[in-house]
Amino acid sequence: MNNFCPKCCSNSFTEKKEFRKINVRGCIIEYNDLFNICDDCNYEFDSENNPDLLKDTVYPLYRKYNNYMTPEQFIKLKRKFQITNSLLCKKLNLVSKELLSFEKGCLQTKKLDEVLKNFFYNIGEY
Numbered sequence: 001m002n003n004f005c006p007k008c009c010s011n012s013f014t015e016k017k018e019f020r021k022i023n024v025r026g027c028i029i030e031y032n033d034l035f036n037i038c039d040d041c042n043y044e045f046d047s048e049n050n051p052d053l054l055k056d057t058v059y060p061l062y063r064k065y066n067n068y069m070t071p072e073q074f075i076k077l078k079r080k081f082q083i084t085n086s087l088l089c090k091k092l093n094l095v096s097k098e099l100l101s102f103e104k105g106c107l108q109t110k111k112l113d114e115v116l117k118n119f120f121y122n123i124g125e126y
């Protein structure tokens with residue numbers, strides 16, 4: 001939690017909301033950014049209400065626009081069919097690190113997305 005400005009240590013700052021655009025893999029994502037501005041030195045820093053902009057805000061939008069599987073969907077499907085990551089890695093020739101970072105909210109590659117969607121599609125889901 002940020003209780004003071006990381007630049008000048010002032011504890012007086014204002015939370016702001018601003019409409020911004022970011023380019024993710026050539027796709028322009030528009031989002032509402034939440035950040036703090038220091039009242040004393042005007043330094044901009046992350047708001048504690050928006051701890052991970054990419055994972056919490058931008059990547060979910062990217063997935064929505066590009067019809068990608070979400071980490072939540074992935075985890076739910078694995079549970080439903082009692083499939084482990086090591087089994088997926090073996091069957092689909094994947095790297096477990098890649099699956100783990102996807103589960104934690106990192107943006108999956110297009111290839112990983114297709115491979116996983118195909119897999120679940122073939123067992124009658126997705």
Ligand SMILES: [Zn+2]
Nearest residue numbers: 005008038041
């Ligand atoms: Zn400051």
